[in-house]
Amino acid sequence: MATQKLRNFVVVAEELNLSRAAPRLFVTQQALSKQLRDIEEAVGVRLFDRSTRSMALTPAGEEFLASVREALAALDAGVAAARSASQRVSxxxxxxxxxxxxxxxxxxxxxxxxxxxxxxxxxxxxxxxxxxxxxxxxxxxxxxxxxxxxxxxxxxxxxxxxEPLIVALPPRHRLADRTSLTAEDVIDEPLAIGRTTDAVWRRFWTLDDHRGGRPPRVVRETTSPTEELQLVAAGLACTITVVGARRHTPLAGVRYVPLTGLPGxxxxxxxxxxxxxxxxxxxxxxxxxxxxxxxxxxxxxxxxxx
Missing domain, CATH: 3.40.190.10 (Periplasmic binding protein-like II)
Structure with a gap:
């Protein structure tokens, strides 16, 4: 029996009315009636009691309906699993x-x-x-x-x-008590910066676009944010960092002041x-x-x- 015929059987069993079931299935009542006869012939028992006014499942039909629903559900699950497996990435x-x-x-x-x-x-x-x-x-x-x-x-x-930018300053730095700073305030300060050959990245963190052609006064190169902050805490440099540094790499004594007027x-x-x-x-x-x-x-x- 074709699975579509079985699905149609389930709909008829739910409606118990060919005139209502046929539109749901986009088939004619005559074609649907023939499909039901084909299924009953294949099963070998009568599945519906039909009269001119009513339609009901026989006890055999009730049993068959339960089995068909289980079979279709298993089939649908298998199809879904196969499709999922085909899309699985490893x-x-x-x-x-x-x-x-x-x-x-x-x-x-x-x-x-x-x-x-x-x-x-x-x-x-x-x-x-x-x-x-x-x-x-x-x-x-x-x-x-x-x-x-x-x-x-x-x-x-x-x-x-x-993420907003912030300046990390030594604890006794002349700017440490300010509530905010601008690029102009810090461009002449000695800076700690990551030791990298990426000129674009380096230019951003040394504020080169805001120097008017003036090079950084002193640049101390490091390999990690922790090294940068150790230089700051020792009073050897300042560093341009992000506000998250206060949460993720806190260091006693380092003062953080917001850097305003610049993209984050x-x-x-x-x-x-x-x-x-x-x-x-x-x-x-x-x-x-x-x-x-x-x-x-x-x-x-x-x-x-x-």
């Missing part, structure tokens, strides 16, 4: 990130991705400030959580949030153009969905520092 995705990653969004993104795609192995790799591309520049990462801008060519990205630091999920594998595609999609779902977290991250 393999390994190498995820690079800088210290802090996507801040408070990191955990929900990783948890959601692992729950949704258990067959994809997610390999995590944290990089230092010497590689702000988090492995994209040398292709050791398939996808990365980075801070823009970067000098990496052919880079595609999806922003997650924009954009945290994004990024990948090399032409290298968006199925696993990367799914990771990017999950990151976007979690970003949109966790709007309260995003608002808290993007809030101006007090």
């Amino acid at each position: 393999g390994t995705v190498h995820l690079g990130f800088l210290m802090g990653g996507a801040l408070e969004l990191t955990t929900p993104i990783l948890a959601e991705f692992s729950a949704r795609y258990p067959d994809i192995r997610l390999e995590l790799r944290e990089t230092g400030l010497d590689d702000p591309s988090a492995g994209l520049a040398d292709a050791t990462s398939d996808v990365a959580i980075v801070r823009l801008p970067l000098a990496v060519p052919d880079l595609d990205s999806v922003p997650l949030f924009v 630091s954009t945290v994004a999920v990024a990948w090399r153009r032409g290298h968006r594998s199925p696993g990367v595609e799914r990771f990017v999609a999950v990151a976007q969905q979690v970003r949109d779902r966790e709007s309260a977290i995003v608002r808290a991250i993007e809030a101006p520092p007090a």
